[in-house]
Amino acid sequence: MGRRGLNTRKGILRATLPVLRRLPPRAALRAVGEFGRWEYRLVPSTRNRILEAIRQHAEALGEPWDPSAVGPELAANLIRSRARDLLLDGRTDAELEGVFRIEGREHLDGATAGGRGALLLANHFGAHLVGAYWIIRHGYPWRMFGERPRHISRLMAEQFALDGPLGQARLFVSRKANPAEAAGAILRAARVLRAGIVLSIASDVRWPTPPNATAEFLGRSYAFSSTWVTLAAHAGVPVVPMYCSIEPMGTYRVDFEPAFTLPTAAARDDRLAAHWVQHGLRLVENRVRRDPANSIDYFFWEEDEAGPRNRAMAG
Amino acid sequence: MPDPQLFDAVCGLIRSVVKLDAEVPMTPDSTLVDDLGVDSLDLVSVFLEVQDAFGVVIDEEDLTGIVSVGDLVAYVAERRASQAA
Numbered sequence: 082m083g084r085r086g087l088n089t090r091k092g093i094l095r096a097t098l099p100v101l102r103r104l105p106p107r108a109a110l111r112a113v114g115e116f117g118r119w120e121y122r123l124v125p126s127t128r129n130r131i132l133e134a135i136r137q138h139a140e141a142l143g144e145p146w147d148p149s150a151v152g153p154e155l156a157a158n159l160i161r162s163r164a165r166d167l168l169l170d171g172r173t174d175a176e177l178e179g180v181f182r183i184e185g186r187e188h189l190d191g192a193t194a195g196g197r198g199a200l201l202l203a204n205h206f207g208a209h210l211v212g213a214y215w216i217i218r219h220g221y222p223w224r225m226f227g228e229r230p231r232h233i234s235r236l237m238a239e240q241f242a243l244d245g246p247l248g249q250a251r252l253f254v255s256r257k258a259n260p261a262e263a264a265g266a267i268l269r270a271a272r273v274l275r276a277g278i279v280l281s282i283a284s285d286v287r288w289p290t291p292p293n294a295t296a297e298f299l300g301r302s303y304a305f306s307s308t309w310v311t312l313a314a315h316a317g318v319p320v321v322p323m324y325c326s327i328e329p330m331g332t333y334r335v336d337f338e339p340a341f342t343l344p345t346a347a348a349r350d351d352r353l354a355a356h357w358v359q360h361g362l363r364l365v366e367n368r369v370r371r372d373p374a375n376s377i378d379y380f381f382w383e384e385d386e387a388g389p390r391n392r393a394m395a396g
Numbered sequence: 397m398p399d400p401q402l403f404d405a406v407c408g409l410i411r412s413v414v415k416l417d418a419e420v421p422m423t424p425d426s427t428l429v430d431d432l433g434v435d436s437l438d439l440v441s442v443f444l445e446v447q448d449a450f451g452v453v454i455d456e457e458d459l460t461g462i463v464s465v466g467d468l469v470a471y472v473a474e475r476r477a478s479q480a481a
Contacts, residue, residue: 264439265456292437
């Protein structure tokens with residue numbers, strides 16, 4: 082999505098958040114979605130960019146999506162994803178009643194039974210940070226391994242400020258880290274898992290330097306971070322895939338899929354690591370196929386890197 | 397000069413994890429990243445294997461000071477001594 086469009090959305094959100102926070106959460110979230118539909122209807126350049134992205138990816142994946150039906154929903158979800166978890170701040174449990182629909186919670190609870198750590202396999206599908214918000218709000222001991230997100234709720238900001246050996250503050254990683262720093266962060270994350278904490282890490286992060294593996298996603302080939310594979314294999318903890326979809330009526334659906342474990346060898350065998358990286362991406366791609374309107378990030382990855390091309394051409 | 401037995405054991409572990417050819421020389425001055433080509437993924441494996449094999453805990457804050465094979469051997473020796481004390 083173009084920088085100008087993003088800035089417009091951010092500006093609208095910033096200006097309207099104080100008002101939206103006075104509304105019941107579902108009404109506020111529906112209103113945010115309406116901004117996106119309004120922009121889609123009134124701004125031809127936005128509409129055309131969205132339609133083109135849907136057409137390109139439908140062709141690359143061989144999916145019979147109707148761009149004119151998916152387009153307005155994708156536009157609504159684009160702006161709702163920009164709101165992150167900001168509209169959930171300061172709400173009581175009663176106010177949030179009905180905002181979340183949870184499927185497969187037994188998979189998370191089974192994986193963490195007896196105080197075990199679990200690796201929550203996250204992604205950038207839908208409203209990924211809102212899923213994390215639900216986890217924190219429901220009292221699971223949770224940390225995130227990845228780059229630090231910005232523009233987040235107070236609840237999440239407090240979580241991110243947790244310090245100490247098992248705190249969140251030292252689990253943020255940077256693309257500029259040297260090998261020793263990167264290794265240190267992974268060791269720290271392994272310790273967090275062994276301490277019985279739920280650690281969220283994304284499976285769909287394009288990463289140009291090791292630890293990474295080349296895999297296919299949405300018809301193209303990229304180098305993706307393989308850190309989640311290393312961690313899951315070394316720590317021997319269950320891996321629980323999680324998705325948070327944006328729904329049209331001001332609600333979110335959080336899905337937990339059945340847990341799986343990785344063989345220890347995946348931590349040291351490049352081919353095995355690549356296999357699991359591809360497995361993680363295939364799970365996300367299945368979601369995209371079923372729900373293209375929640376493919377918010379992927380359809381607008383930088384064009385030089387992310388424009389779909391035929392699998393046969395993918396390196 | 398590091399303890400020769402410990403040095404050999406650490407070298408063997410590094411060779412096994414990183415899959416280094418036997419003819420690649422390894423001295424106390426060999427740097428893990430530049431000389432031996434150990435990347436961050438291998439480093440994680442090396443450190444985790446060292447922890448398990450020698451019963452020591454490696455503090456992540458100390459990793460930036462472990463540049464060479466000799467540094468790693470000295471670190472393990474120091475941790476073993478401090479844990480035994």
